[in-house]
Amino acid sequence: SCADIGTDHAYLLIELARRNPKRKLIGVEVSSKPFQVAKNNLKRVSLNDCVELRLGSGLTVIDPEEVDTVVLAGMGGTTIIDILEASPQVVGKLNRLILQPMVAVERVRKWLVEKGFRIEDEDLVLEDNQYYQVILASPGERQQLDEIELMLGPKIMEKKHPLLSNYLDFLISKYEGIIEQIIVNRKLLDFTNSKLEDLQNKLSKLRVVKDNVS
Template identity: 45%
Template sequence: MKIKLTQRLLALAAMVPTGSRVADIGTDHALLPCFLIEEKKAALVIGTDLHQGPFERARQTVWEKGLEAYIELRLGDGLTVIRPGEVDTVVIAGMGGTAMRKILAEAPEVVGRLQKLILQPMTNPETLRFWLQEQGWVIDQEDLVYEDKQYYQIIGAVPLSPGNTVHCPFPCGKDVARFQELAPYYGPLLIQNRHPLLAGLLSRDLEGMQMTLEQLAKATQKEARLRYKEYAQRTEKIMELKQWLSVVNPSSI
């Protein structure tokens, strides 16, 4: 029986270029590597994990599927167990954006020879988008998945080159230029393509921000007042974006 993936993992797999050599960082049960090989999406996969328990579970999965010839598992931290040029695509999912940025920043020799990054941060997606822009990567794919009452942003990026300069880090497209300050948080392509789940993510964040505003309104410190102003401005912009998403012809507003 072939591996069945959740919607989140399927969205990650969909961004993997066919025939690529993939490193799956934090592979856990090695479900994604097995799927990529079974579906002939990847030529080979290196799955890594920092902890012994997930590493052993991954090894068991690969053995049960008989895919040892195509999937190599390594125990280690981030990209430290990957050699430069060994893979052309890296998938990192299920970690905080700050942790992902650290993993990428600490392995410039490996990252510098990649053709594709596929990232699914649990928190702080803006941290990754800013890093990608700073390091000369462009976002060419984005997706949003709602699973187990949680929204997951998925970011695909390629190195900047003459062949892909039609893409821009953010914003992407004149229609969303007015939402430039929100693009790092909610994705230039998610906004540009008016992803059907984006309004739900905005509504969730607005609820949390409203609670924060109520707490800041009661504070008297100067720093709190400055934060209140910042949060109020962002809340207004998010509400404007949500309204824009709901309009059939958004260019008219």
């Protein structure tokens, strides 16, 4: 059983229903307009009887133990954490979380570790020149993740994902650009030496990982 939170057009639920029409599927949407779009899309492909749509905020419209898997994709990491934090009774009964934060992925991994979830698998996707990380987590033994593992993903690093080398190039270039701008405009940006050193240390660690992957 699975709930897709922020289902938008219900494309994920349509694919899941096609693969297994008997699986319990719930789509949650907070806004009435995308809720109606999702409803129309399900009806158009004759799957409206396979998926239950609910209008509401996050997991507040899901009962504890009603589903074993929750998907939160296509939203910011802080939003994902806020949704999970708002419904601890539901989260505490889940077997799996599938998360795809658009930003702040480090915060999401840190939250998972602190709340007793273990990262079981991860994927890295490149679409329209944008990298996306997908995390599968289950309740389990606490993991110890360092700064770079929080950023890149322990499973993505462990299996040396085919996109990892290019992703590292992207991140290294990004951090080099940020550091260069800070050095040039440090007085205007009111950036402290310690913050600059933190960025430089992170850049150095990324370069080490890149050397090991290449």
